[in-house]
Amino acid sequence: MDSRNLLAAARAGDTKAIAALIEDGADIEARDDHGATPLLVATHENQVEAARLLIDAGADVNAKDAINDSPYLYAGARGHLEILRMTLEHGADLQSTNRFGGTALIPAAERGHVETVRTLIAAGVDVDHVNDLGWTALLEAIILGDGGDAHIQIVQLLVDAGATIDLADNQGVTPLQHAQERGFSAIVAILQARQ
Template identity: 75%
Template sequence: MSNTALHAAAEAGDTAAIEKLLADGTPIDARDGSGATALLVATHANQVESAKALIEAGADVNAKDNIEDSPYLYAGARGHLEILKLTLAHGADLKSTNRYGGTALIPASERGHVETVRTLIEAGVDVDHVNKLHWTALLEAIILGDGGERHRQIVDLLVKAGADVNLADGKGVTPLQHARAGGYKAIEAILVAAGAH
């Protein structure tokens, strides 16, 4: 039952219990029924201190659960910036992908996590990675975003990072066409200025 205790301590943010369990020999990357490690459980709950204790003790930031989420990917997708930065400092695999074939940058862009997107771009995540839906981070920010200020900032960050503004989706629809269809004038202006057609 020690795995359960470590997962429970991680979820509760009980770093003292985590440290004691690890000192007693509990395997740090043991899995629960969903395939999650204690670090992934801490990441789900955005328990920064738990995550920090586990990462500093050597937990695998790239260990995936049964649905292909890892602490790094989940922190990026959910905008859990402090945990994301810890995973990046401890060997996060920037090329790893989720069950949709997307990098952490794609869901971060879709969900409007501006600082997370900035952090992932600075870390070197491929801005033009195409997922299984044939969408890039730029396309997801436009198609699944709300056209508001956070998504405008994300489009701007992606464009400044060299995202291909003419990389179309699987049906041949470009980012500019999607922005126009959504009535997203500010995003349209950024794309046009960057040479989108």
């Protein structure tokens, strides 16, 4: 019963209830029907203070659910920057991958989370990791991005961090070719400047 209560309190961000349940010995690694721990549930809802309490109590920032999400990976993918930083400070596995075989950096780049990308690069996530689709963070920022300011900044961050600009997708199409095809002139300029 305590574990269900802890999961519910984490979802709601009820820090008083979380503290009391932890004090009473509730299992901080309990799982819901989807395999999510209280910390992952709090991360889903971006409940920063709830996540802080759980992490401080020793919750595993790398515990994966049924679809291979962990608090670290989910915070990175969704741009939940405060929780992401906490997971990085508490042993986030930078090599861990999501259900698509990608690191946290790849969906962060795709979704235009500039500060998250900056944070993950600084933490040392491999900028050239290739996911199961054959895409790097640079390719995803171009292929699935909108070519707008956030994605331009992300491409610049990745290039500045040493991303291999001619690392092609599974069809042999390079980031530059994808950017040209989409008419992303600012991104084309960034990539051409590094050739």
